[in-house]
Amino acid sequence: MTDLAHTGTAPLSDDGRPGRAARATLRRAAPALLAYAGTRLLGLVVLTVWGAFADKSPHQLLSARWDSLWYTRIAQEGYGYTLHLADGSVHSNLAFFPLLPALERVVSAITPLSAADAGLAVSWLTSLLAAWGIFAVGDLLYGRRVGTTLAVLWGVLPVGIVQSMAYSESLFTALAAWGVYAALTRRWLSAGALAALAGLTRPVGAAVVAAVWMAAAVELLPDGRWRQAWRTRPRALAGVILAPLGWLGYVVWVGFETDSVTGYFDVQNGWGNGFDGGLAFAGFIGGLLIRPPFVAGLGLLLGVAALIWLYTRCVRQRQPLPLLAYGGAVLVLALAAKGYFGSKPRLLIPAFPLLLPIAIALARLRPVRTALVLGSVGLASAAYGAFWLHGSGPP
Template sequence: MMGLARADAPAGEHDERAGRTVPAALHRAAPALLAYAGTRLLGIAVLAIWAAVAGKSWHQLLSARWDSLWYSRIAEDGYGHTLHLPDGSVHSDLAFFPLLPWLERLISALTPLDAADAGLAVSWVSSLFAAWGIFAVGDRLHGRRVGTALVVLWAVLPVGIVQSMAYSESLFTALAAWGVYALLTGRWVGAGSLAALAGLTRPVGVAVVAAVWLTAAAALLPGGRWRGAWRPEHRRMLLGVALAPLGWLGYVAWVGARTGSVTGYLRVQEGWRNGFDGGLAFARFVGGLLAGPAFPAGLGLLIGVAALLRLFVECVRRQEPPPLLVYAGAVLALALTAKGYFGSKPRLLVPAFPVLLPIAAALARLPAVRAALVLGAVGLGSALYGAFWLNGTGPP
């Protein structure tokens, strides 16, 4: 598949990796998964200690606050709950995509877990699958050490604790990472199916759809190959392209039918004071910080956004494969141009794991002990910040 193989990869390397059995692939990923699990356990342990000192429950902080409550309510009672706030905001549960509450309902029906704990179980299990998918992408493109570093970097994000909450970020990232991997290995039907599921999980599922569509376009359009798109060898590609948007479009269409408006989902988001304005509201927010006593916070935000964009440009310069660039670029664009509660922006960027590849490659060049010390120190900082963050007053 044109444009997906690394030019510097040894001949046959990708085919051999793609053809591994599941046990062999899991064995190869085991060190990365153990490092990921250890990092997340550290985060939960620090949170538990902090919460105990503050007189709170670490379990409740992870499973039954903010968005977690909306998901569990949908799982228990279905859609239909709306809050009308004094400031005029209208918070409807239709803003939340259905895959996580569906899974919560299924698990709570089959096990003794209630919906909140079922959501926590989904998050913890899917975070491991997300880590495995992220490792598979990094390993395929740059080798095992880069794949391992990429997984641990994703684990030690400042807001990495959200990967252990009853939120949808871990589930979405698992579907997205494996969807991108399916594109890298030419599994079009798998990629389309995973894109459809990602589209049932979060609005940003359109990023995975875009990766499928644009990768297919890049494979078919050069040299007029689109004229032979219906040939047998391309039918699986076209099936994947057709499957990809079904989840996202299906839910948005259902909300439209339920609200009686084609733009129903956009209206629901407006009720939450969310939506997309090209980044104008975010720019005003940062400008307000820079103009007042919170100048250091505003400067920190500017530096953080600049660093993210610089990392993405570096991915482009390194000629990472199109599926990775399209997916990461779409996630960044959607997160940075959204308006609403700006405290959630770091969480919205959690699925953008491909932008960590340049850092992972740099860490992989260090001696193993030095890389482990760097990641361990960052992991401890992430655990402390996560505990501080969840013990605060605002939602992540």
């Protein structure tokens, strides 16, 4: 892939030694992981102090609210639970993809942890794996300083506290980041397997599939190479076939469970979710703009404009096509979904490629200034996360 040529980092193949490469990558990533862990520790400390004044348990806020309760119930009882609300909404737990509750069930079976605490353990561990993968992508493309800055930026997102909750965002981002890295470095079997697992974690797993397919297209399509791909590049073809199996398999299974080809999408509609091209979200912003004090509407409008500008910067920086495909797909799926508008910042957590332009700019500063900026943003993020979790609405 010519996109990587300017970095001086040679793409790797499936023929390398994964154990040795992993150890070398971990040593190189250690400063980034320590800095990232510091951001998460700061968030937990602020949440604990806030909880002491509010007389609320940080443990309950992190492990037993909103979506985490649904994951825990699936881990304990399996699928089949449906909640009928007074407004006519039908909330089925089939809306939640199975990998996180499956891991909760396994961890709670082999340790003294409850399913809820197992969810926390999975989230905390995979948040470090996600930061490592994000570092690896940034390091591969732009060097160690950018990779470190990118990982810390991901940790200080305004809703970064979700990375420490018993939610699926950390697990998904870990699989996505390493899946994209594998696609960029032509580790086709790893890329396909990670994309399949990401597809078993969240609906946006389709974005990782897009990254793998784009990488394979760059590899196979020029000069008609796809005609002999089964003989000359069988691993690439295997990765392409593997990638969608997780997402597709779960959607098909829900179809059988509901006796409907559109079963999964019907379940999402019961929750008020779905894909409408952003019409409902645009209407929501418009409604806020025509009612005083207008601040919320203006803030959302500026936020959407900033996200689009960041993606445009990613394109102008000529990021590799698989990374653009992944970041763009996450952005579109988050903004164009209807319902649960307050959850959109959380849905954008996996969109780490959008942070690359900021990471590049910060990495050009003196290290002390970079640290001051990231530290200040991290403190603000920790305070906002504590405020957010002590509110009434789900993130």
